[in-house]
Amino acid sequence: MKKKDTGERSVAEKKWEGLQKKVESYLKRWNMIERGEHIVAGISGGADSVCLLFVLLRLRETQGIQVTAVHVNHLLRGKAADGDESFVAELCKRHDVPCRVFRIHAAAEARKRSCSLEEAGREIRRESMKSVLEEVHADKIAFAHHQGDNAETVLMNLCRGSQVKGMRGILPVAGEFIHPLLCVGKSEIEEALSERGVSWRIDATNFENDYTRNRVRNQVMGELLKINPAAEEHICRMAEKMSELWEYMEDETGTYIRECVEEKGNGTLIRKETFQKIPYVFREEVIRAVLADVCGSEKDLMAVHVRDILELMEKQPGRRLSLPYGVRAFRGYEGVLLRKENRQGKPEAKQEMPRFRMRVFERRGGEKWPNTPYTKWFDYDIIKNSLIMRTRREGDFLTITADGKKQTIKKFFINQKIPSEERDTVPLIADGDEIVWIVGYRQNQAYQITEKTKHIVEIEVYGGEENGRDN
The missing domain is CATH 3.50.40.10 (Phenylalanyl-trna Synthetase, Chain B, domain 3)
Known part of the structure; x- marks a missing residue:
């Protein structure tokens, strides 16, 4: 009996060590975590975040990093959510990890922000973790998204009409945000934790189809995995290729912007004559980049807004259209002028740059x-x-x-x-x-x-x- 137990522990250690080495290799490839850095980690209590915590605990031993956990209770699932909160607090206490808990009513925030419950929850989590990052002077924020999450994101972006940029999926590193587990799948995570004897919480709402991501995961992704069990891995590999392609396109787009875009006293002009000499595949990216710059954000900018500007370029001078963030597009004799206006319809004063x-x-x-x-x-x-x-x-x-x-x-x-x-x-x-x-x-x-x-x-x-x- 004793011999059998030793063998089981050996298998568990092999599973976990394999996952740990795979993740550490991924961290090194993307230069995610430096020795001695302070990492703020989002810990929900689910298998993915528990796995992330244990990966970081190993790095605390070998790389001297600091770890601070953040748990957000959205106050949506009653006793189940309170149970998650208690589980995370106890887990962190047991492993001597500082833990900050936020209790924020996501439904009320969704109403206040005029957005979906799913989006409100995502924004609340990011805001909470950013506040802790600043408070403890940490270096990075780590999320526990895995390979399956990345594949789902690519599919969702595809359905929204995203172009090459959206097909990159979840980026391994995006500013202070890092995603150490993108190289492993859900089953790898759960098997490694199970055989190591580590428990986690299960959110029953993940099996419901009320949210878009859940429908993609439970229905769309489920069918794709029946067609090919390696579908997630293939989608994620394609996303990496899209990242490489996007780097090239972004570089070329910058060159074309310099050639056909001019800052005017009353806005930003895209000159038609030079714009039409740009290869067609780059025209939408030029417009998207210029529009985001004028708006001051890419959020809420959709493919339809880019197409509207493309169509406006082909119309007679004098036509105009309204865009997000109070931006208006005017078809003039030279091309299309984009400018941000205040509520009185007057151009906003632009910051004078040296x-x-x-x-x-x-x-x-x-x-x-x-x-x-x-x-x-x-x-x-x-x-x-x-x-x-x-x-x-x-x-x-x-x-x-x-x-x-x-x-x-x-x-x-x-x-x-x-x-x-x-x-x-x-x-x-x-x-x-x-x-x-x-x-x-x-x-x-x-x-x-x-x-x-x-x-x-x-x-x-x-x-x-x-x-x-x-x-």
Whole structure:
């Protein structure tokens, strides 16, 4: 009997060790967690989040990370929800993990925010975890989404009419948000926990079809898995390929925006003559990117809004249409002008940004780079997109150490004690989501000139006021 028990433990250890190694390899591939970082983890009590907690506990032993758990009780399932809360609190106490519990009525929040219960719950969880991130000065927020969740997200985005960008699914890393379990499936997680003797809570509402995601999981995904048991894995592999494709498209889109988009005194103009020379596959992406920039957000922007602007481009001058966030599109003689208007129908005043100029030259060796506050030099060959000057957006980050440690712009501003009302005015030189230079404050270490640098880009910012230090 004793021998049999030892054998069972050995199998359990093999299952768990296999999962742990798989996840740690995935973490390393995406550079998700650095040694000594502080991670805020969302722990619902379900198998996925319990698995995430145990993965992080191992990293606490081997990498010296700190873990803070966050549990959100949406006050929707009565005693069952209270049971989840107690389970998580006890689990964290047993493993010496600080745990913050939020009790927020999701149904009331959905009414207040005029959104679905599903969306309200998602926003509440993110907001709660962000508040803890700032409170404890943590580095990342970890979610327990797995391979199945990712496949479902791709299918849902497909149904909504998403293009290449939406087909990327759940990103492994998005700013301060990380998803360590995207490389493993639900069954792998449950088998590893079961054989290790670890229990978890079951949310009975997951088996109901009241929510869109549940219908996709229980009905659509269920049928696809009957056709091919590896369907989830194939969808997730396709999503990775879409991410690679999107990187290329984003780079090209930036080039085309520079060619056909012009900032005017009363808005942003997409010039028809140059726009029509763009390959058709990139036209929607150019419009989508420009519209998001004018709106200040991508949320609530749908494929129909992009198509409406495309159609407006083909109509006679004088036509116009209304878009989300108070944005209006006007068909003029030169093309389509987008501008944000206030409630009185007048253009909103745009923030005056300093101007900048760039020059690229070949490195000859022996150059010296003076420490001037508003002229900086970077490795041009590392740049992936067209450099632009803008203010912060969600997901922005920069590399702060030579060994590749990253930090979100939000956390940098907090650490620098920049007042919240000023954070949206700090000019940034951006390469996609990666910030090359926080003007007046800090440069990205990944773009620094090294002995391998062949071409250098000089960036000079002028017309701005001194607003901090630069290093």
